[in-house]
Amino acid sequence: MDEQIRLMRERGERLREAAQSIGITHAAKAAGVPYTTLRDYMNGGEMKFSAISSLARVCGVSLDWLAFGNGTGPGADSPDGTASTTRQIVIPWHDNHEDGLRIGRDWLQSAIPRDLAALCLMTSEGDAMEPTLASGDLVIVDRSVTTVTASALYALESSGTLMIR
Template sequence: MNDDGLGKRIRTAMGDESARSIARRADISDSTLRSILAGSRPTVDNLAALARALDVSLDWLATGADAGLAHGVRVPVYAGMDALADDAPPVDALVLPEDLTHAHLRCRDGAIVAAKVGDDAMTPGLAEGDLALVDRACGRIAHDGLYVMTFEGTALLRRIQRSGAALIVEADNPAFRAWTIEAARVAEVRVVGRVTGAVRRI
């Protein structure tokens, strides 16, 4: 087994998911995974368990010999906006082409995640069951756009527009009325991330 680059391949496959979450899914201890990431040689059983947990081929993880994720970015998938906002463990993962995340979505590796849309507030752009691609590196409303945010204990996927020091919160579906967060309460908004794209159901 060629250990050169093993830690880097594991981190690439982990994406934005925590080491603790990966270790739990692989049924190995946190300390074992940290040791492997630091350069220790894993057992074959642990390496196979990590490959299954990371949804990559054992050959690629061990040697880097096949395609694996070499030209793709692993994106953790969350069950919904609440799960994303609460930093719950991802329920799945998908692999996006590297050039898509860098050139078109303009996201750095590890920042992009996906979350399942749970209602029809953003139709026709995003339907229930679609996956919203969220850039978690964007933690503030720098300009008008589509964001995942929490307010009054609720996670929302909405378009946010600035109106002076206040925020206008809008859905694309006209059945949902727009509403305003007054300037005095803007500090209560927590921006989870900016939506940069979507994976739609066929």
């Protein structure tokens, strides 16, 4: 039993290192894991596979490293000699009121195969888009899309007010 507790604590420390590399709050939001749950994981609590795989993706580390310590973690040089921080991107807020969301570049590029420089963050407000979006949900907007087509969500500005429809 002591060995299992030690392994869980080590996993929690690797998770803390990975989450700190992009910001703990940002890691929790991007992975869809409640902050308190992430904190419990970092303190050596038992982790759900779905959560640890999402956290590995958004933090830009391998699942093998995060779960078992195999390979290199955040901050290590990649095989081409560049620092691993190039594997992360910061998505700015549409109004630049905060720093933005730091997220794993590889995961983001696979989830949103677009020009990453055109992305920004917004927060959904109101209940007009429920149940798809609840008030307060974080939304990534692609500013390069300027034409409306069927079956998509859009961020629109009308009379100085931003809306998601």
